[in-house]
Amino acid sequence: MSQVRMIMPFMDWDEIYSVKIGSLDKQHKKIIDMINDLHDRIAEGEDRKKLDEILVHLSVYTVKHFIYEESLFKKHGYKYQQEHKKEHDELAERVTEFHKRHTIQKKGIQKELLEFFKNQLHNHLITYDQKYSNFMSNHGVK
Numbered sequence: 001m002s003q004v005r006m007i008m009p010f011m012d013w014d015e016i017y018s019v020k021i022g023s024l025d026k027q028h029k030k031i032i033d034m035i036n037d038l039h040d041r042i043a044e045g046e047d048r049k050k051l052d053e054i055l056v057h058l059s060v061y062t063v064k065h066f067i068y069e070e071s072l073f074k075k076h077g078y079k080y081q082q083e084h085k086k087e088h089d090e091l092a093e094r095v096t097e098f099h100k101r102h103t104i105q106k107k108g109i110q111k112e113l114l115e116f117f118k119n120q121l122h123n124h125l126i127t128y129d130q131k132y133s134n135f136m137s138n139h140g141v142k
């Protein structure tokens with residue numbers, strides 16, 4: 001990751017994604033970095049075992065991030081926490097499904113998987129996460 005990126009990033013950070021909370025923006029940026037890393041490794045023809053490892057790492061980090069957000073919702077009594085958590089649970093389930101398919105399918109499903117991660121993250125950030133931005137700021141979350 002410290003190497004200079006030779007190809008354009010698959011997914012760019014954009015200010016529209018910012019929830020104006022340092023800790024959360026940092027985690028969202030890290031997920032985007034990890035998706036870009038996965039994309040680059042696929043483009044470089046990385047072997048399946050390594051891709052699987054990266055995928056597990058990405059999934060685990062994403063779920064940890066969900067748990068962190070949910071703990072903030074609970075702590076501050078966020079009104080929309082139930083529907084947000086439901087969305088997280090559904091996303092986590094779909095990521096697991098994708099991972100299972102990736103493990104059992106002989107032919108790669110990488111392109112589909114990458115598009116899935118990118119689209120889901122984009123949609124989640126601009127709808128669900130954006131919705132808590134003011135609430136969290138008003139509660140002093142940093």
Ligand SMILES: [Fe+2]
Nearest residue numbers: 028065069129
């Ligand atoms: Fe998030």
Ligand SMILES: [Fe+2]
Nearest residue numbers: 069124128129
């Ligand atoms: Fe979220």
